[in-house]
Amino acid sequence: MNDKIERLQREIQDEQRKISNCKHDFSLPKYDPETKSVGYGSVQDGAGSDPHWSYEGYHDKQVDRWSHKCNKCGYVEYTYSQEPVISHYKPKF
Secondary structure: OHHHHHHHHHHHHHHHHHHHHOOOOEOOOEEOOEEEEEEEOOEEOOOOOOOOEEOOEEEEEEEOOEEEEEOOOOOEEEEOOOOOOOOOOOOOO
């Protein structure tokens, strides 16, 4: 069992080294939304001299996210932000 753990740890280190030494060649970004649990409301849990509050419940919310994958090593990078892209200019009169 111990040999198997050591072998798997070496494989993990090899993959980490491969990713860190890769000159990434990313594919085009794609929309890849993520679902997060968001709390709502509040309810008092404690009583007496040390009350505390927690969420009444949770609901799932879809969050915008984009990803791109390296074509060489398979590393996936995620982002939640966007930036404007200017495609052309027009004359201003």
